[in-house]
């Protein structure tokens with residue numbers, strides 16, 4: 001059975017973490033006593049399909065997975081463009097909506113990343129994603145006239161935010177937003193906040209390859225493997241404590257037409273899928289939202305401009321392939 005590239009990346013991270021967990025179990029079962037002062041800790045692990053990807057939770061506290069899955073579901077119900085009743089779907093239909101504080105916050109943050117990235121990160125690419133068939137998975141290469149016309153609906157400066165009453169308004173009919181490049185990051189941050197409120201200080205959340213590592217695993221940083229986007233090999237292992245890591249690349253979702261590869265991340269300047277010469281970008285930083293948005297933005301910008309953007313975010317480090 002073939003796995004999608006995304007599933008494969010998930011599996012690599014899964015296996016490496018699994019190795020750590022197996023050792024913990026081994027310590028539990030071993031006849032030898034644990035090292036002096038070191039108690040073998042039991043880890044609980046659970047997974048769930050949410051926001052279109054596998055979420056995996058590993059923690060010594062058995063409450064963690066239920067907390068994470070409930071919170072991710074709440075965020076998905078607010079932000080998914082695939083859920084008819086979500087605030088984003090309603091906004092995309094009506095062009096003006098009073099939204100919840102979380103939705104307002106993520107749209108506001110998205111505009112900030114749009115500004116910082118010189119327009120490379122842009123949630124208003126949704127009509128272009130529709131045009132290229134990425135929304136319904138019926139991929140097509142549209143003609144240039146259609147792309148030019150659709151580009152008129154793109155640009156986060158065309159989103160008006162009414163701060164006093166949390167109303168979001170689009171300047172032009174037909175505009176839509178897509179939070180696919182940032183919503184999982186926000187969901188990770190919201191989960192971490194609730195875990196901490198419940199006095200849980202050790203948990204690894206893996207959202208289909210985008211990870212938040214809360215605290216430590218048995219007194220050491222959590223270990224997460226990064227896979228080579230083009231070959232089935234690991235390019236490095238990250239040691240993470242209170243950090244998020246996100247990867248964006250052209251191997252996630254793509255299609256081939258006449259020998260050319262078209263990926264699901266779109267350059268808002270041209271209206272075409274990105275071809276910046278980069279195949280994947282991995283960003284490590286303090287928050288899920290920053291890791292998610294920056295990995296997408298740097299992928300759009302390419303190596304040179306991407307590195308310039310990263311200078312504005314001193315807490316972030318990146319690997320660009």
Ligand code: ADP
Nearest residue numbers: 120121122123125178180181248264265266296
């Ligand atoms: P994934 O979430 O699939 O791991 P990303 O975080 O890079 O990868 O997000 C990609 C998604 O973001 C696309 O599927 C699309 O919904 C949306 N998107 C595409 N191009 C852009 C862009 N230039 N800026 C912001 N969002 C984008």
Ligand code: MG
Nearest residue numbers: 181292293296
């Ligand atoms: Mg992203």
